[in-house]
Amino acid sequence: MRKLLIANRGEIAVRIARAAREQGIATVAVYSEADESAEHVRIADEAVLIGPAPAPASYLSVDAVIRAVRASGADAVHPGYGFLSENADFAQAVLDANAVWVGPAPSAIREMGDKVAARKSADAAGVPTVPGSDGEIRELDEAERVARQIGFPLAIKAAAGGGGRGIRIVEREADLAAAISTAQAESRAAFGSDSVYLERFVPRARHIEVQIFGDGATAVHLGLRDCSMQRRRQKVVEEAGDLGLPETVATNMAESAVQLAKSVGYTGAGTVEFLFDELRGEYYFIEMNTRIQVEHPVTEMVYGRDLVGEQLRVAAGNPLSFAQADLSPRGHAIEIRVNAENPAMNFLPSPGTVTRFDLPGGPFVRVDSGFKAGSVVTPYYDSMLAKIIVWGEDRPKALARMTRALRELDIEGVTTTAGFIGEVLATEEFRTGDYHTTWLERWMIDRAEGGDA
Numbered sequence: 001m002r003k004l005l006i007a008n009r010g011e012i013a014v015r016i017a018r019a020a021r022e023q024g025i026a027t028v029a030v031y032s033e034a035d036e037s038a039e040h041v042r043i044a045d046e047a048v049l050i051g052p053a054p055a056p057a058s059y060l061s062v063d064a065v066i067r068a069v070r071a072s073g074a075d076a077v078h079p080g081y082g083f084l085s086e087n088a089d090f091a092q093a094v095l096d097a098n099a100v101w102v103g104p105a106p107s108a109i110r111e112m113g114d115k116v117a118a119r120k121s122a123d124a125a126g127v128p129t130v131p132g133s134d135g136e137i138r139e140l141d142e143a144e145r146v147a148r149q150i151g152f153p154l155a156i157k158a159a160a161g162g163g164g165r166g167i168r169i170v171e172r173e174a175d176l177a178a179a180i181s182t183a184q185a186e187s188r189a190a191f192g193s194d195s196v197y198l199e200r201f202v203p204r205a206r207h208i209e210v211q212i213f214g215d216g217a218t219a220v221h222l223g224l225r226d227c228s229m230q231r232r233r234q235k236v237v238e239e240a241g242d243l244g245l246p247e248t249v250a251t252n253m254a255e256s257a258v259q260l261a262k263s264v265g266y267t268g269a270g271t272v273e274f275l276f277d278e279l280r281g282e283y284y285f286i287e288m289n290t291r292i293q294v295e296h297p298v299t300e301m302v303y304g305r306d307l308v309g310e311q312l313r314v315a316a317g318n319p320l321s322f323a324q325a326d327l328s329p330r331g332h333a334i335e336i337r338v339n340a341e342n343p344a345m346n347f348l349p350s351p352g353t354v355t356r357f358d359l360p361g362g363p364f365v366r367v368d369s370g371f372k373a374g375s376v377v378t379p380y381y382d383s384m385l386a387k388i389i390v391w392g393e394d395r396p397k398a399l400a401r402m403t404r405a406l407r408e409l410d411i412e413g414v415t416t417t418a419g420f421i422g423e424v425l426a427t428e429e430f431r432t433g434d435y436h437t438t439w440l441e442r443w444m445i446d447r448a449e450g451g452d453a
Contacts (some may be wrong), residue, residue: 001075001312001315001316002025002026002075002102003025003026003027003072003074003075003076004016004020004025004026004027004028004074004075004076004077005027005028005030005048005068005069005074005076005077005078005099005379006020006027006028006029006030006040006044006077006078006080006150007030007059007064007065007077007078007079007080007084007085008030008040008059008078008079008080008081008082008083008085009030009031009032009035009038009040009147009370009381010038010040010061010292010370010381010382010384011368011369011370011384011386011387012043012080012081012292012368012370012434013029013040013044013370013447014040014043014368014369014370015368016078016308017029017040017043017044017295018043019306019308019309019311019312020078022309022326023309023312024043024305024314025076025312026046027043027044027045027046028044028045028046028047028048028068028072028099029041029043029044029046029047029048030047030048030049030050030058030059030064030068030385031047031048031049031050031058032049032051032052032053032054032057032058032059032380033049033052033053033058033162034052034053034376034378034380035378036049037375038370038375039369039370039371039372039375040370042238043201046072047429048071048072050064050065050067050068051064053378053380054246054380055083055380056402057159059083059084059381060083060084062084062090062093065077065084066093066094066097067096069097069099070097074099074191075099075100076099076100076101076102076312076315076316077094077099077100077101077102077313078102078103078308078311078315079091079102079103079291080291080292081291081292081293081294082382083292085103085260085290085292086109086110086113086289086290086291088107088110088335091103091105091106091109091225096252096264099129100315100316101315102268102311102312102315103290103291103311103315104214104264104266104267104268104270104290105265105267105275107117108264108265108266108267108290109263109290109420111264112264112270112288112289112290112400113160113290114159114160115157115159115160115197116135116159116194116195116197116286117159118285118288119132119135119197119220119285120134120276121260121263121264122260122285124263125256125259125263126256126259126357126428127256127257127259127260127285127386128256128282128283128284128285129150129284129285130199130200130202130275130284130285130401131150131191131199131284132146132150132154132197132198132199132200132285133146133197133198133199135197135198136159136187136195136196136197136387137156137196137198140176140177140180142279143176143177143198143289144173144176145179146198147170147173147176147198148173149270150198150199150200151200152170152171152172152173152201153169153170153171153201153203154168154169154170154198154199155167155168155199155200155201156168156169156170156179156180156183156196156198156202156391157176157183157196157197157198157199158183158186158190158191158195158196159187159193159195159196159197160187160191160192160193160195161189161212165190165191166183166186166187166190166191166196167183167233168180168182168183169201170201173326176224180196183196187232189423199286202275202277202284203438204277204278204438205228205275205276205277205278205437205438206226206228206245206275206276206278206436206437207226207227207228207230207235207273207274207275208224208225208226208227208228208243208245208253208256208273208274208275208276208283209224209225209227209255209271209272209273209274209293210223210224210225210253210254210256210272210273210274211223211224211225211269211270211271211296211299211307212257212258212261212270212271212272212315213268213269213270213307213310214261214262214266214268214270214320215225215267215314215318215319215320216265216266216267217319218262218319218320219258219261219262219266220258220320220322220323220324220327221254221255221257221258221324221327222303222305222307223240223254223299223302223303223329224240224245224250224253225238225239225243225245225295225298225299226238226239226240226243226256227242227295228300228435228436228437228439229424229430229435229439229440230437230438230440231347231440231441231444232441233437235295235337236293236336236337236421236424236440237334237336237421237425237430238294238295238298238334238335239332239334239335239395240298240299240301240302240329240332240333241297241302241329241331241332241333241394241395241398241399242394242395242426243433244433245276248280249276249281249283252283253274253276253283256272256274256283256285256296257272257274258324260272260285262287266362267314267315268290268311268314269291269292269293269296269307269308269310269311270288270289270290270291271288271289271371272285272288272292273285273286273287273288273289274286275437278436285410291310292307292311294384295335295339296308296389297333297335297366297368297387297389298333298334298335298389299333300365301333301366301389301390301391302329302330302331302332302333302391303327303328303329304330305322305327307445312335315380322405328344329443331391331392331393331394331398332391332392332393332395332397333389333390333391333392333398334389334390334395334398334399334402335387335388335389336388336402336406336421336425337384337386337387337417337421338384338385338386338387338388338409338411338417338418339384339385339416339417339418340352340377340382340383340384340385340414340415341383341415342415342416343417343419343420347417349379350377350383350414350415350416351376351377351378351414352376352377352413352414353374353375353376353377353379353414354371354372354373354375354376354385354411354412354413354414355373355374355418356373356410356411356412356413356414357371357372357375357407357409357410357411358410358411358431359386359409359410360388360404360405360406360407360408360409362401362404362405362408364390364391364392364401365388365389365390365401365405366388366389366390367386367387367388367389368386368387368389369385369386369387370380371385371386377414385411385414385416388402388405388406389407390402390405399425399430399431402425403422403425403426406418406421406422406425407422424440424443429443445452
């Protein structure tokens with residue numbers, strides 16, 4: 001691997017470029033017309049314009065990115081997360097262009113990317129899944145029959161879904177038909193498929209994910225992350241370390257994730273996501289992400305491993321540089337995402353020019369960002385400005401460090417979510433870890449109404 005094209009933008013493109021540079025690999029950035037002066041373009045060794053600002057004409061265009069691969073002479077492609085990172089056709093196109101694909105095989109992306117197929121793979125591997133339909137729901141009478149079996153409330157989910165889209169919660173049978181129609185329409189618009197399936201809805205759930213890594217021959221895990229602090233099913237805060245789960249649940253969950261990765265001959269970094277039902281004390285597989293995650297830094301901080309660097313090494317044909325016995329967690333890490341959004345206006349995006357961008361520092365504080373003072377936040381892409389990641393010897397020390405880091409952060413020119421996140425971290429529920437996936441939205445409603453969360 002001599003020259004790596006990074007098929008992404010923003011903080012993850014910067015992150016990948018840094019890992020490649022440390023391994024002596026030249027980097028190629030791709031950029032849209034809106035990103036000509038972006039930080040990921042500046043930090044790369046060379047850059048290729050791939051199209052106009054709208055993502056479908058640039059970062060989501062397989063043809064445009066493959067042309068950039070050929071024009072630059074890149075012999076490898078890293079997709080980052082989002083955009084084309086879980087597009088099996090893009091992965092195959094990279095391989096057809098005689099370049100190395102930094103990720104799992106296209107077949108694994110297809111198998112795990114379709115939520116119905118992923119459920120079947122998990123069942124076959126002996127991994128617990130949420131009670132629900134055996135596959136796609138095609139007829140209303142079939143949906144009604146399955147719904148009566150699993151009970152209400154239930155969730156209708158898009159088989160090709162992701163990012164919290166294509167999901168509808170149904171409280172009673174009378175609402176089932178309309179909810180299925182709505183979920184199908186949203187899925188068709190977002191993913192080009194109206195395939196949906198049914199699952200039991202877990203009202204008090206924790207969203208736990210397991211970081212796995214494979215080289216095709218074997219697989220290991222790098223612990224668990226808690227991503228339960230969510231708004232509209234979008235993660236707000238992520239943690240790694242002691243998550244307060246029953247020890248047997250944490251152990252079995254990690255082993256289940258490795259089992260699933262081995263069953264598909266997985267290569268590279270991946271995340272197996274579970275729901276932990278606090279009331280039943282059970283955990284269920286929900287999906288697998290066949291890419292690096294936004295929240296991978298908390299795992300890196302706790303395990304002391306460069307996951308993106310390992311992706312490059314494994315993609316180049318090397319075996320994993322560590323075995324399960326080599327992996328031992330230490331301390332606790334917390335990550336928050338600072339977005340250019342206005343919490344007072346229902347998190348409306350806040351595009352504009354960043355006039356001040358002072359970041360926190362100090363021991364065990366890491367900031368991943370693709371912005372600086374003078375950068376322009378456009379309305380075309382994700383609004384995340386930066387990720388702040390801290391480590392501490394235990395959770396209270398990590399939380400104190402994050403609180404201090406947020407106070408040092410000073411961003412001007414655009415409205416951000418930093419203050420809102422600071423309020424969330426100060427709640428009794430977050431400090432004690434007594435929250436679940438729907439807690440934040442309830443807290444926001446109570447706060448707006450002037451009540452107690």
